[in-house]
Amino acid sequence: MEVGGVTAPGCWRERVTVMRARRLVAVATVAVGIVALSGCRAEPGVAAYVGDHRITQDAVTAVLDDLRAKNPTPPAEDPSTAAQPPLPGPAQVASVLVLGEVCARVSKEKNYQPRAQVSPEQAAQQFGLAPDTRYVRSVAELYTCLSGVPAGEAVAPTEKELADVVAAGRKAAKIPANVSDEDAARQLDGEQSREQLRAALATRRSLVEAVESYDVTVNPRYRPLEFPVLTFEGNAPAVSVPLGEAGTDTVTDVSTPDATPSSGNPDAEGTAS
Structure with missing residues (x-):
């Protein structure tokens, strides 16, 4: 996987960065009999489900607490404060934990092996965070x-x-x-940006199928939950993978999950290591 950047031509020259997975999954969505269950997939204390695996709100909170502890905000009078990027919020943390679980499951099922190793130091540089932060390590693993x-x-x-x-x-x-929107669209899909934009959209389509096949359900407090695969300068999302429901409180599934260890993480409740 490579992290690179492009510059759009013409009068609009915004730098765009993209996480470019060399190979992405195209997983056929599994057809299942779905019945409406108003409570089974909305248990208190659960941030999200990936199949029968729970990612708890405590797991999300633990990552957030670690972020704050290892990346303290400089004093207001410190000139570096203005350049300090905001810390990831609960939804960003949850999106990494959810997609990490989906990726771990599909990789185990299909016996996919990583073709590139992303270090915490590389991820830390992208986000401007300490490399020993649990969130950074989880992003690098993802x-x-x-x-x-x-x-x-x-x-x-x-x-x-x-x-x-x-x-x-x-x-x-x-x-x-x-x-104009028309000019912006032409520049985004222009010669200098086309390859990265189209790769990101292909990534999105494939990961959407993977997410759907592993039955992701998200607590309404985190919706809409998304993970960016292409960002503008400053890590502003440009192309994102939707995770779970778009925003409705209705929950659908076929069974009540039991808490099980993550297939890609030794922690039982979906915490980042």
Whole structure:
């Protein structure tokens, strides 16, 4: 897996960074009989389910506490405060734990092996965090895992896909107001950015199928939960993988899960090591 950047041509020159998994998974969604269960997948203290595995809110909180302890905010009078990136929030932590579990499961099932090793130091540099932070180690493990999952085909984006990327750029204030949506879309899928954008969209399509096949359910407090596979400068999401439900409180599944150890992590409750 490589982390690189491109610059869009013309008057809009926003740097874009992308996590580029060399191979991504294309997993057929498993057809299951689904019945509505209002409470079985919404237990107190559970942040998300991946199949029969619980990721607890305590696990998310532990990672957040570790982030704050190892990455203290400088005093207000410190000139470096302005350049200090904000710490990841609960949703960002939950997204890493959820997708990490999905990747571990599909890799174990299909016997995928990582094709690249991403170190905590590399991940720390991307986020501006201490390398011994549990969140950073979890991100490095996730990127390493994703490097071994087979890639989908990079094809021309649909109009909706381009519109979604432009909308993300507008939301993050990364596209100047005087640049039209049409011009922004042309530049995003232009010669200098095309390869990374299309690779990210292929990543998204493949990971969406994987997430759906492993029956991810997310606590409403974290919805909509997403993991970015392409970001604008400053780690603002450009293309993201949706994890679980979009925002409804309705929960659907076929069974009540039991807490089991993670297939990719020795901690039983989905905590980052």
